[in-house]
Amino acid sequence: MAQADRTRIPATLDDPEKLAFWTIDEFVLLIGGFMLGILLGRFVEGILLGFAAVFAIKKFKRGESLRALRHAAYWVLPSGLFGLQATLPSHKRDLAG
Numbered sequence: 001m002a003q004a005d006r007t008r009i010p011a012t013l014d015d016p017e018k019l020a021f022w023t024i025d026e027f028v029l030l031i032g033g034f035m036l037g038i039l040l041g042r043f044v045e046g047i048l049l050g051f052a053a054v055f056a057i058k059k060f061k062r063g064e065s066l067r068a069l070r071h072a073a074y075w076v077l078p079s080g081l082f083g084l085q086a087t088l089p090s091h092k093r094d095l096a097g
Helices: 002-006 024-040 043-062 064-076
Strands: none
Touching: 024 043
């Protein structure tokens, strides 16, 4: 029974390994922003950049950012880039009706 107490059985086998609260790739982005802030002499901005990158990759992993990115790209990028025939160009902002 002592061996069973020390053995950790994960709830699912597909759980990624974590460092503190973040997965490995999120942790690398957080530390990357932190290090970039140190190198550029902007410590607070680097930390904010790291947390923003972690937030973005978490949304990307959930699949939400692809739709949001597509919508943002429609409004920001040139209209001929996507070749959409069913939608109006994004620079035409007047509503009909």
